[in-house]
Amino acid sequence: MALSQNSEKGDPVDQSTGVTYEGSCHCKAVLYSVKLPSEIPSLPVISCNCSYCHVSGSFHAFADDIEIRQGEEALKEYRFGTHSIKIFFCGTCGANVYNRSVNPKFIFGKCAINVRLLQGVDLGAIEVTKREGKDFYPPPL
Numbered sequence: 083m084a085l086s087q088n089s090e091k092g093d094p095v096d097q098s099t100g101v102t103y104e105g106s107c108h109c110k111a112v113l114y115s116v117k118l119p120s121e122i123p124s125l126p127v128i129s130c131n132c133s134y135c136h137v138s139g140s141f142h143a144f145a146d147d148i149e150i151r152q153g154e155e156a157l158k159e160y161r162f163g164t165h166s167i168k169i170f171f172c173g174t175c176g177a178n179v180y181n182r183s184v185n186p187k188f189i190f191g192k193c194a195i196n197v198r199l200l201q202g203v204d205l206g207a208i209e210v211t212k213r214e215g216k217d218f219y220p221p222p223l
């Protein structure tokens with residue numbers, strides 16, 4: 083749920099405020115909050131075609147951080163390929179909650195939040211930008 087209203091599409095975004103969304107995995111073992119720079123419809127949402135995102139179907143928006151409020155112990159970590167991205171998913175239901183880059187040369191320190199798991203997001207209203215991730219992250223051998 084958006085806790086604060088922010089800008090219309092194209093307006094400058096005040097990074098100090100942003101919009102806070104609540105999210106959960108499918109089984110609700112993992113509950114979290116995330117502050118995004120603006121509301122989802124005005125924010126770039128990425129559909130990556132790397133071998134993992136192809137399988138998970140996640141749509142991602144980028145945030146500086148994520149606050150896990152419940153179920154940190156339920157989160158499992160997965161890495162493949164160059165191991166540049168830590169993929170976090172619920173160990174019970176398997177939902178991909180978020181990913182974090184550990185590669186200083188690739189969106190370092192940012193969290194890719196799976197917007198499919200956020201409350202109050204109309205997936206049909208999202209303009210999805212395709213990202214060519216498959217050349218960087220082919221399937222594991």
Ligand SMILES: [Zn+2]
Pocket residue numbers: 107108109110111112172173174175176177
């Ligand atoms: Zn779960």
